[in-house]
Amino acid sequence: MPIPPLKEQFAALVAAPSVSCTQPGWDQSNRPVIELLAAWLGELGFACETPQVAPGKFNLLASYGSGPGGLVLAGHSDTVPFDAALWASDPLKLREADDRWYGLGSCDMKGFFALVIEAVRPLLQQPFRRPLLILATCDEESSMSGARALAAAGQPLGRAAVIGEPTGLRPVRLHKGIMMERIDILGQSGHSSNPAYGHSALEAMHGVLGELMALRGQWQGEYHNPLFDVPQPTLNFGCIHGGDNPNRICGQCALEFDLRPLPGMDPQQLRAIIRQRLQPLAERHQVKIELAPLFPAVPPFEQAADSELVRLAERLTGHRAEAVAFATEAPYLQQLGCETLVLGPGDIACAHQPDEYLQLECIEPTLQMLRRLIEHYCLQPAARP
């Protein structure tokens, strides 16, 4: 299968549907994208593995060269759901206008893979001293199950990993984690005329809210990182549901909240601390209190400022590595021993939005940067920071 020119690759990737979503009605297989990439990369001499992570969901690991070390260029093959009515044109059909390529996944981030292929093609005549791995994951936009499966498998991927999420070609070495949790309180309902007839879940929830706000204050005192726009960890009460009648003791109450820990805070530990603080409330109110994640936490991410990859990326881009307000698969690649950085073309502001686009002016700088990274990690005799 001959590899089409860059724009046609872009168009084919945009046209291959790969929505991932926690709502089953929206969720799609990412197989079409994985098959396209595996065919093109196979044609270039890459060895391709496409492990199935869940029914219809695949990762792609395409490697060129072998041995330890090397570079990982990574991204996700899925997109968010879309509302075609809000787009100026068909979201699955690449459209060029205003020096931009419009299409779903053009910027976040199927287009990145076409740029990686374009960057690597002219380098393949040279001997690769260390391997290049191109990694495309599934379900980044929903459960991150693709990256989680890789982390769980524990197979080392390379010395350095660059995730090409849209950062406007600025290196990103920190982001917060994301935890979305639910607290269920089960009390006992009864006639409101006598408090002894029941155990109010709502009154227990009042205590829970107080404890969580106290914890939030404590954590915001303990943790502070000026590299973030919002320099403290945050905890947001998103929704609460409980009770049914003013004249009935409330038997059930549920709260959902979002907690964004800073690097250095461990989601498992935070959950254990919350549980510990809620236990006395359960006893005092004689209710059952359960805390459970709505989905597995994304850990916070920090790559050391003085690591080789950060220094190299700062030199190549002319920008100091910074922090962002969105989460990525970076912590999972880091768990596999890669120095990891988020660095890719495009503007995150247009990701997850109608009329998502990639500016054509960022294509050439992206290709140059990717080639420098490949040269440094795969072609040069010794890796020098």
Ligand SMILES: [Zn+2]
């Ligand atoms: Zn993305």
